[in-house]
Amino acid sequence: MSEFISNFPILAIMSLFLGAFITSLLGRKNAVVRNVIVFISMALALIMMLALIKPVFIEGKVIGYWLGNWAPVADWAIGIGLEVDALSLFFGLIITVAVFVSGTYSFTYMSHDDSLVNYYTLFLMLSGSVLGLVLSGDLFNMFVMIEIMTFTAVALTAFRNTYEGALEGALKYLVVGALGSSSVLIGTALIYSQLHTLNLAQITALLTNDQNIVTGIAFAFLFIGFGTKAFLFPFHPLAADAHAVAPASISLMISGVLTKCGVYGIIRLVYCLYQNIDRPFVQYLVTAFGAVSMFICVTMAFNQHNFKRLLAFHSISQVGYVITAVGLGTSLGLASGLYHAMNHTIFKGLLFLTAGAVQHMTGSLDLDELGGLSKKMPRTCILFLIGAASISGLPPFNGFGSKWMIYQAAFEKSSQTGNVFFLVVCVTALITSVLTLASFVKVAQSVFFGQLNPKFENTKEVPLAMRIPMWILAILCIVTGIFPGSVANKLLMPAVNAATNTRAYVSAMMGEAYAAAHQVVHAGAADVQLIGVYSPMSWMLLLLSITSAVCLVAVLGSPEKKKLEPVVGANVPNGPMTPGSIPVTSQSREADERELITDDLDPKYESFFSGEHAEYSQVGGSDLFWGFKKNWRHYFSFMHEWHSGILNDYALYGACSLALTLLLCVLFL
Amino acid sequence: MTNVLLYAVHLFLFPGLLFIVVMGLLLAGIDRKLVARMQNRVGASILQPWYDFLKCCGKETIIPRHARKGLFLGAPVACFVILISAALFIPVFGGLSMSFEGDVVVILYLLTAAGVAIIVGSAASGSPFAGVGLSREMVAMISYELPFVLVLLAVGALCGQDSAYGVTFSMDEIVRWQTENGSSLLHPAMIPAAIAMLFVIPCEIGMHPFDIAEAETEISEGTLTEYSGAPLGVFKLCHCVKMYVMTALFCALFLGGLSTGILLVDALLEVVFCIIVTFLCMTVPHAICARFKVEQVFKFYWTFVSALALISLLLVWIMR
């Protein structure tokens, strides 16, 4: 069994690609066959990834697999290798879980659409290429997987091509995405020109000693390439356009999974390939990119009118958190970054699925139009609240644990190195977290609470088949939130050690002697002092205070039973003073007719509207947070122009950032 | 068994539920009395908040038609629970608290969660006044969060100088450091941070000059428009408890060094200092100036008060 385990990575990828192939073949006939095939291939990939946990996480083995059995000849890697260490398995797990949830969700969510065979073929190709990128041990293989990922994501974004703006978003994503993948290609070519190999392990070994200017330029190209895939600062308008128009299950994939591949690429590049994370310049570069994209995207998200576009900007600002944490360079920083990446996929997936549910039922996503849906869709409202609470980092949920670790890592870094830059980053992170909370309060008020728009009078709750994946994610949100300590030790520590311990990475593929020959640094296991957030004592404390509070309120309740709303229409006399039972004189009778009292419901339970008949007046969408917007109006108007929506501008921003990074890398690296 | 009993007493009696609620009501009563005296009028009795709370519990609870019953009734209880658990993390003059390593950030986030509970409660009530009220409450929260965080970082940096990580996020560590090298108010670098904290407290609680969320004259009780009866009473109780929580936090952060070790004397000291801080930061502004406009609150906190907090943070940085 143990040697068979080394075939699991390729089997997982093949199960997804084969699933895509078979669905396009057999799926045309009827839906059930197609759904079964899709379900089996997703489940197979998930099971194999789970099976890999024991050897890789617990025993710490690094699984190498040479395609076509082309083992290295005379210490030179010829064939294409797959390499699974704890870091890539960590991301592999996130990806397979997200794929599984998104797939089961889209069975019912996409039922209204047509030509679903193409949808599922593209969907399985996308998940296969994403898994392939994370598990591959060969740089050019990563480039090929990035290209497949981009093409399938673009095709899926434009899947509902009659949807307003879908084609435009897809085109922008494709052109600037192609720009990013070409820079990855150029980086690969430059690395090959210097080291004459493409295998990641061998590159790591060779790069430890001879880093010249060309590898520096290759670093810049690769960093910008992976940055495009992670939608970092200059590339974030792409994600906003792509998410707003894509179906909800695909926006879950884009925001939860594609951005993680960009993050994985950057971590692999900075921690393993070049191992130059301890150089101050690289730390500044990565953290600066993360902090800027974190802050700009949250302010852009603040006054959006479209629910999914707001979620898209938030997902990039959360990815900015992850990149900032990764750029700190300390082991606590990397641990908090990985933890936040996992949490982000979970709660952002939940939020996108709730957005999909709202769109599926009401057909509109405009924040100014929606309102009061919590009465019609109560369970979706609860799910949304769980997701919103965890993204804004409220204590019992998972966002809190990871965000707080990021602040601590940033602040410790700044106090140890005595450098004010990381202090500014820490304060920006805190402000961003408050603005995230504010924008999710805005979404809660304008979509779920407030008064119901008469147009959505007959919306019903989402079918159960759509709610199951949402509940899976919600439970994951709560579980990883309550036990951050155990999550950290079992999942994060092996991944962090794997990222920093490159000797095991190299020796798994190229053999121990080769690694020794090139003095690959063997960083010790990181002794991150993980502060136990939840000791059992504080749980007892919370429980006791809850019971005391509830009985306090119950005891002091008013003597007669709290009367709920009486039967609609019946004017139940409750005491002599109800105006309903007033003597009606002739003079006031015809006054009544003139007054045309339309509402026969008991006015007692109407919301207070200073006496007026409470007609539909929803306070939501763009007329919230007036004070904040007034102070920032210059900044917001500038940002509004800057995101012009023109393809050329986005390409220009991308090219400028590429040029800037190239310049910096040539000067400092 | 004894430590569970001691723990239950600790939770319910001294620094626990009873003490916090009594202190909160006392502080609110004293504050109203002092404001009245400053306006040269007699003013209500010190027990007035207690009477208000009892009267509210005696009234009928009306749940409006548009409201979402579960959240509408649950929000006040959640807010009360969160505030009590936040208060329990604050050491009462050097001891007797459930403190562990990272609880400064837990307190910060529990206070944010209390604000979110109020917001969810008013959103669930479905009234347009509550909609405007919750957006103002959120703007107030954004505006006071920045200086509040900077003050916590400054105190953490000061009291964490000699710790391994150069910073501390634990209340016990802060109080212990202050008992050794004198409370942080005496350090010259911390004066601006103390002033900034004094400004943050009224906005966090929603006291008069900064109560843009419950502006009676403008948006008829804002967030609490639809509340009546026991939930309203619990929200008013939360308002008073928040006064105690913030003033106790101020005492722990800046006057930590004055604890004498004897339990009773410590409690009295805590009461006296809380009253002084309440007078300084809530009564005086309440009596002096009128209610701020929404964007004035935001501009005031993000420019003037944050600058104060930043100065002290940089001073601590340089003096290290």
Added chain:
Amino acid sequence: MIIMNYIASFILVGLGIFCIATKRNLLKICIGSGLIDYGCNLLIVSVGFHDGGTAPIFAIRELTRASFFVDPVPQALTLTSIVIGACSTAMTLSLIIMIKKQYGTLKADKIRRLKG
């Protein structure tokens, strides 16, 4: 001599980026992205060049110690990247056709419904 290839490839890439960034017509943008791909392909091919080496084509018996080949690996890479370049151009063109049908124009600055 090989330096000319490198300069040519970087000029091609620069031209492609310039074309994408400034030209308003979608078709020109598609041509620009094609240019970038060709620049990359040229770069990859010229990376594997050895002075005096012959093409790496040989029968089983002809492989002797003395035969000196050009590095075959980049040529294999170029094959795939040419295919990928073709696919990306095909995808871009198909999107442009559908956009022309839906928006009625090819001017990039008219196609900006998703903004702000």
Added chain:
Amino acid sequence: MLQNMIDSSMKKSPWIFHINAGSCNGCDIELVSVLTPRYDAERYGFKLCGSPRQADIVVVSGPVTMQSRERLRRTLAQVPEPFCVVSLGSCPRSGNVFKGSYAIDGPLEKYVHVDVSVAGCTPKPEAIIAGLAQAAQLLEEKRKEARK
């Protein structure tokens, strides 16, 4: 025992909600002057509140005009039990100088049982405080009666 304490606290902290049913603002200013330092109604616990949901004493001033009739009725319906109604000035009692006009719709008594009526065209602040104090006493009896 607790219920008795709640009953006694009803009269110690009565919150006032003011409804202007078309008044000439003479009584409104007098009502607010009651809370100024000179007459200081707050020492008895009176406090103006912004929403009828939190009102204990509803003070109505002005002759009930046609326009304000519907709004008056709806707002009075939204006040939680037990509450008192105080009519301020002589307009709600009798329509004062506006009696018989087409725009007036009868005394306040037609719409709600008025517990305490403070007479006078702008009654003196002391009279208003006396009226409010009586209304506060009534609150306690109402709650006792409602509890039985």
